[in-house]
Amino acid sequence: MVTIVCNGVQFENIEAVIFDKDGTLANSHQYLWHLAEKRAELIDAIVPGLKSKILATFECGNPAGLMAIGTREDDEIAIASLLNRADARSIVQSAFQQADQQLPRKATLTPLYPEIVELLQSLNSLKLGILSSDIEPNIRDFLEEYQLSAYFQGMIGAQPGISKPNPKLLFLICKVLNVEPEAALVIGDTIADTTLTPRSIGVTWGGNTIAQLIGAGAIAHYPSDIRLSHT
Template identity: 35%
Template sequence: MVTLQVQTVTFSNIEAVIFDKDGTLEDSTDFLRNLAQKRSRLIDAQIPGIGEPLLMAFGVQGDSLDPTGLMAVGSRRENEIAAAAYIAETGRGWLESLTIARRAFEDADYYLKSTPPSPLFVGGLDILKSLSDAGVKVGILSAAPTAQVQRFVTHHQLEPYIQLQMGVDDGPTKPDPILFLNACQALGVHPSVTLMVGDAQGDIDMAIGAGAAGCVGVCWNQSHPKHLNRATVVISHWDQLKIKSLTLPRVSFGDS
C-alpha cells in the first residue's frame, strides 16, 4: 500500500491505480480525429451530404476534437449507433443503417491499420514504473476495444508495469460502475483502495458509482475543466501525482 500526494490531496492506503487510455496515458487526439474523418468520408461517399453532420456528432470541428464528445469518450459501439442514427434520418431502415455504419467503420480500420499507437503523454511511463516499483497494482480500463488496449501496451512495452488490460467489447460501457468493479475484481483489490485516473466525466462517474478511493481528473489543456468537476482533484501534468510514502504490512511475532 502507498500514500499518494496529488496536488493538495492525500490518498492513503492505496493498493491499485486504474488508468483510462485515450487522453490520459495516450496522446490520441490526432488519431481519433483522423479516424472520425475517415469514417465520415466513407459514409458520405455512399450518402452525400451526411459527412459534416457526422463529424459534428463525433465531436470534430476542423482540427479540434471535443474532449467531451462522442469520439473522445464513447465506445466503438456507441459511435456506430450514433452514425447509424444519422444514416437512418435519410430514410433508410434501421438494420440497413447499422450495416452501412459498421462497414464504414471496418473500412476505416483497414485504411488506418498501419498507423502506430499514439505516443504516451510526457511522464506517463515514469508514473507507471514508479507505481509498479512501489508494489501498486496498475491497470488500464478504456472505452476502446480490448485489442486496442493490448496493442497500446505492447507497442510501448508496458507489460512489466500493467497487470490489467481491459477495454469495452460488448455489454456495458463507461460510466457503468460494473466496469470498475470488474476491473478491481480482476486485480484482486477492493474499490475502496483503488484510485481512478481519467480525462473524462465517464471515468469519474464510473469510479464514484463503484465506491473508488478517489478520482484523479487529467486535463492537459485547462486548469479548471468543467467536465471534471466531480473529480477529487485535477492534474495537468504527471509530476503532480507523487508517491508520498510506502505502507509496509504489519508483522506479528508470537512468543518465542
Template identity: 35%
Template sequence: MSGIVILSLERTLVVAIRCGDRAFANIEAIVFDKDGTLEDSLSFLRELARRRARFIDAQIPGTGDPLLMACGIQDERIDPTGMMAVGSRSECKIAAAAYIAETGRSWSEALAIAEMAFVEADRTLPRTVDVSPLFPGVRATLETLHAAGVQLAILSADSPTGVAACVERHELGAYFRVLAGVESGQNSKPDPQLLLKVCRTLNVSPAMTLMVGDSAVDIEMARRAAAAGAVGIAWDGSTAECLAAADIVLARLDAIVAHTE
C-alpha cells in the same frame, strides 16, 4: 467475453499516493483511462472520425458533416465530452447507423454500412506510436508506481483488442496487471460495474483504488463505484472544466507519487 485481460497478479503493498497537493492513504491499486490520459490520441481520434464519416458520405452523400458534428468533431477541435472522445466503438457505430437509417435504409443495411466504414477507417489509419504517442512522463510514472508495489490497470472505452494493442505498441506490459476494454453490446463508462469488475480481478477493494482519467465519465464512474478517489488529468487544460467533480485535477501524470506506508 469478459473484456478483461489479466497480465499478472502479484502481492501488493498498501501505499500513500500524493497527487499534487492531495494525498490518498491506504491505496493498493490505480486504474487509468487510456485515450487522453496515457496516450496523446485526440488528433488520431479526430482523423479516425473524419475517415469514418468520409466513407459513409461516399455511400450516402450529405451524411458526413452532420455525423462529424454528432461525434463532437468541429474543424480542428474535438469535444472532450463528445461521443468520439468518450464513447465506445460500439456506441459510435450505433450512432452512425442511426444517421444512416434516417435516410430510409433498413436498420440491418445501416449497420452494415457503418461497420464497413469503421473497418475501412481502421485499415487506412493504422494506430502507431507516431500518431498516438505516450504523454510526457507517463512511462516513468508507471515504472515508479509499479516499483512501489501498486497494482496498475487500464480501463478504457476502447475495445479489449485496442487496449491490448496500446500496451503492446508502447511496451507497457511489465507495468500493468489488468487490461479492460468495452465489448460490443456492453455498457460503457460511467457504468460503475466496469470499475468494480477490475477491482475484483485485482482482488482489491474499490475503497483502496484510485481512478485516473481525462473525462467526466471517468470521474462519475469512480464516484458511483465508491473508489478511494477520482483524479482528473487535463494535459493541455482543455478538459479541466468537465473534470470539476474530480478530487483533484492534474496537469501532468508525474504529479502522482507513491510512498510506501
C-alpha cells in the same frame, strides 16, 4: 499502507491504480480526427450529404465528445441514427471496418504523453490496470508498442451494452486485479472517469478543463503532480 498524493489531496489505503488510456496515457487526438474523417468519408460515399453531420456528431475537437469517450458501439448507434434507413447499422459497421483497415495501426498514431513512463515507474509497487473504451486488442497493441506491458496486471476494454461511467466496469477491472473498489484509485481525463468513484484524479493534459472533470477527488495538470508516499 500506501497513500497517493496529488496537489495536496491524499488518497489513503490504495492497493491499485486504474488508468484510462486515450487522453490519459496516450495522445490520441490526431488519430481520432483521422478516423472520424475516414469514417465520415466512407459513409458519405454511400449516403451523400451526411459528412458534416457525422463529423459534428463525433465532436472531434472535444476531448469529452463522442469520438473521444464513446465506445465503438456508442459511435455506431449515434451515426446509424443519422442515416434514417433500415440498413443503417450495417452500413455504419462496414464503413467503420473499412476505416480501420485503411488507416495505420492506432498504436503508432497515439504516442505516450510526456512523463507517463516515469509515473508508471513510481507506482510499480502497486497493482496497475487499464479501463478503456477502446477494444482490448488495441490496448494490448498500445502497451506492446511503447513497451508498457510489464507495468500492468490487468485491463478491461469496451464491453457490450455498458460504457463508462457505469460502475460495473470498475468492479470488473478490480476483480481482474483482485482488489476491492474502495482500494482503487482511478486516473482519467474525462467526467466518465472521474465519476466512476470519488477516489479519482482528473487530468488536464488530455485537453479537458477542471470544469469538465466533475467528480474528481483531485486534479493533475502533469503526471509529476501524482506521487506515492508510504505511511
